[in-house]
Amino acid sequence: MFNYSLNGVTLRLIRETRYTNAEKECPDVKAEKECPYANIKQECPHVKAERECPYAEAKKECPYTAKKECPLRWCVTYKKKRVYYSTGIKLLWVEWNYLDALYRLTKNGEKIKSNDWDPLNKLQKNKIKDYYNDLQAYYSNRMEKNVRELAQADNFTFTSLNVKLNKVVINTANLAFQSKIDSLMKDEKVGNANVYKCALRSLESFKGNNVLFSEITPEWLKKYQSFMEKNGLRYSSIGMYLRTLRVIVNEARTQGLINPSTYPFGRGKFEIPTGSGREMALTLEDIKKIAAFECQTKTIEMSRDLWLFSFYCNGVNFGDMCRFTFDNIENDEIYFYRKKTFNKVKEKKEIIAPILPPMLDIINKWGSDDQRKSHIFPFLNECTTEEEMKHEISNLIRLVNKQIKIVTKALGLPDLSTYSARHSYATILAKKRVPESYIADQLGHANRTVTQNYFGNYSKEERFIYNSMLL
Numbered sequence: 001m002f003n004y005s006l007n008g009v010t011l012r013l014i015r016e017t018r019y020t021n022a023e024k025e026c027p028d029v030k031a032e033k034e035c036p037y038a039n040i041k042q043e044c045p046h047v048k049a050e051r052e053c054p055y056a057e058a059k060k061e062c063p064y065t066a067k068k069e070c071p072l073r074w075c076v077t078y079k080k081k082r083v084y085y086s087t088g089i090k091l092l093w094v095e096w097n098y099l100d101a102l103y104r105l106t107k108n109g110e111k112i113k114s115n116d117w118d119p120l121n122k123l124q125k126n127k128i129k130d131y132y133n134d135l136q137a138y139y140s141n142r143m144e145k146n147v148r149e150l151a152q153a154d155n156f157t158f159t160s161l162n163v164k165l166n167k168v169v170i171n172t173a174n175l176a177f178q179s180k181i182d183s184l185m186k187d188e189k190v191g192n193a194n195v196y197k198c199a200l201r202s203l204e205s206f207k208g209n210n211v212l213f214s215e216i217t218p219e220w221l222k223k224y225q226s227f228m229e230k231n232g233l234r235y236s237s238i239g240m241y242l243r244t245l246r247v248i249v250n251e252a253r254t255q256g257l258i259n260p261s262t263y264p265f266g267r268g269k270f271e272i273p274t275g276s277g278r279e280m281a282l283t284l285e286d287i288k289k290i291a292a293f294e295c296q297t298k299t300i301e302m303s304r305d306l307w308l309f310s311f312y313c314n315g316v317n318f319g320d321m322c323r324f325t326f327d328n329i330e331n332d333e334i335y336f337y338r339k340k341t342f343n344k345v346k347e348k349k350e351i352i353a354p355i356l357p358p359m360l361d362i363i364n365k366w367g368s369d370d371q372r373k374s375h376i377f378p379f380l381n382e383c384t385t386e387e388e389m390k391h392e393i394s395n396l397i398r399l400v401n402k403q404i405k406i407v408t409k410a411l412g413l414p415d416l417s418t419y420s421a422r423h424s425y426a427t428i429l430a431k432k433r434v435p436e437s438y439i440a441d442q443l444g445h446a447n448r449t450v451t452q453n454y455f456g457n458y459s460k461e462e463r464f465i466y467n468s469m470l471l
Contacts, residue, residue, distance in 0.1 A: 001103050002074075002139045006151040010077045011143060013135065015070050015096045016084065068092070072135075074143050076161065083158050085143070085165070089131055094119045102132045153185070153387070171257065173203065173211040176248045190390035191319070191340075199244040202228065213258050216249060218270040225273065235273055242272045281427035282413065282420065284470070287311065289411050291358065302366055303403030306377070306396075307421055309362045312470055314353045314442040315422030318400070319393050324376040326368075329355070333460065338444040351444045354464045356471065425470070434466050442467075 002013040069090040076083050091099065098120055120128070146164040150156040163170070163179045170176050177200040184193035203211060206227050221242070228238045246265050252258045264270050282290075291308055295301035310316050313334065320339055328334050334353045342348065355363075368374040368381060375381055379396055383389045401417050408416050422443070429439050442463075 001100055002135065002144070004144050004147060006148065007154055007156070008078060009147060009151040009156050010075075011147045012075050013087075013139070014073055014075045014084075015091060015093075016073050017070050070096075072096075074139075076147065076158070078156055078158065081158070083161075087135065087138075089135070091128075091131075095124065095128055098125065098128050099132055099135075102129065106136070149185075170252075170255075171212065173213060173216065173245070173248055173252075174200065174209050176213075176252055177203070180248060180251075185387070188386035190387050194390070194394075195240065196244055199241040202241050203245065213249070213252050214262070216245075216264055217262070218264045221264055221270040239272055239274055246272065282416070282424045284428050286411075286413055287424065287428075287470070289413070290407055293407050293411060295407070299399070300403045300406055303400040304407050305362045305366060306400055307404050307416070307418065309359055310418065311421040311425055312356050312359050312467070314351060314444075314467075315425030316351075316353065317422065318397050318418050319390075322375065322377060322379050322393050322396065323389070326371045326374060326376060328376070331460070333463070341444065349441075349444055351442065352460075352463060353442070354460070354467050356467060358471070428470060429466065432469050434469065438462070438466055 002011070004011040069092055072087045072089045072091060074085040074087065076085070142165065146161060147156075150160055150164070159175065160178055160182065163175060164182055170179055177196055181193050181196045181200070184190075184196065203224075206224055207215070225238060225242065228241065233241075249258065249263070249265065253260060253263060265272070287308075290304060293304065295304055306318075306321075310318060310321055313321065316336075317338075317340070320336055323339065324334060324336065328336050332355050334355060336351055336353075337348060338351065363376060367376050368378040379392050380389050383392055397418050404416050404418075408414065426439050426443060430436070
């Protein structure tokens with residue numbers, strides 16, 4: 001009843017007839033001392049597990065439990081392990097039989113046969129109907145929904161399910177991380193969720209899957225930093241993992257799980273290191289060399305062109321660029337919002353990028369064939385969820401980062417990444433003495449100074465003049 005199955009995870013509602021308490025009497029005798037199995041090392045045949053009961057699969061009344069109220073439980077099975085979740089409901093066999101008949105009526109339209117309900121009076125039947133409605137609502141809104149989300153993402157664990165069902169007290173950093181990841185995934189913030197997943201893997205590689213908040217002290221954090229340094233992580237990655245851990249600790253402190261006096265971060269305690277960053281900006285002459293480079297394969301050529309499109313298009317990040325649709329184009333310009341900061345600021349900043357001739361050439365070469373309700377570039381056209389989109393974007397970024405290095409190596413230039421396009425756009429315009437307020441606008445920086453607000457927005461003519469300096 002209430003069955004669901006996907007990717008090795010199964011969910012169903014059962015009436016648990018097992019005798020799991022050793023203090024229960026054998027149903028055939030009044031006292032344990034009268035049981036012939038009490039003093040010998042054999043199991044009483046009437047208190048074996050449900051799987052050994054000959055009535056379990058035959059849907060017949062078990063003579064030992066038919067007249068006994070047995071609990072209904074949600075049974076979740078994964079990798080041969082079963083976990084049971086209470087419903088708070090206990091039913092006799094005949095009541096369970098009637099509940100099953102209601103389920104079959106709702107699901108398959110099967111009529112309820114008289115032998116399903118003959119022993120029950122109207123009051124009993126109405127009670128079972130109320131139980132059924134409650135179980136149906138909980139199944140749809142909680143159990144099946146959460147099991148399905150984890151199974152579809154192919155990352156099911158009982159810990160994750162328990163967190164989703166609020167069945168566990170989050171007293172470890174591991175559980176708090178998993179709860180944060182689930183929350184981000186629910187809000188379709190897949191990129192942030194992936195950052196927390198990486199941080200959780202790093203934490204567990206250091207201290208396992210049961211890190212208590214009480215363990216996280218300044219000295220512990222110094223050892224964690226040293227562990228990451230010895231494993232060759234850059235300080236940018238170390239800082240990112242430690243900042244995500246600080247978020248988890250801050251939320252735990254807010255929830256009263258950490259005593260404020262033992263808070264480990266801050267001046268005089270543990271301070272998160274910052275990396276100085278690498279110089280990734282190119283000169284305009286370098287950009288022209290990349291644009292003129294004779295690519296050996298179509299894959300290298302496409303990667304090079306997409307990198308150039310990002311550069312000319314205000315240094316747009318690849319996530320936003322892949323999400324561009326033809327509806328974003330208006331009057332020879334692309335209008336869009338940065339997804340990264342859209343939900344973080346009250347005032348939404350729209351970015352307008354002039355379509356320069358090289359950008360139009362790249363669209364004509366690599367753009368989608370069907371412009372009706374289609375993305376400008378075809379990479380996300382078959383995606384239906386944010387998670388699928390993020391997966392495709394990550395694959396594309398990985399490809400471009402690999403292929404663009406082939407170009408720069410051949411030209412004797414430093415290694416580049418997709419982010420280098422944004423850094424180069426801002427640096428080149430700054431060196432050409434383009435107003436800082438214009439560069440900030442085009443990059444989509446959310447925080448404008450009071451003085452910048454007096455200037456208002458730049459006109460289309462000004463945007464074309466300034467961005468054409470990149471050619």
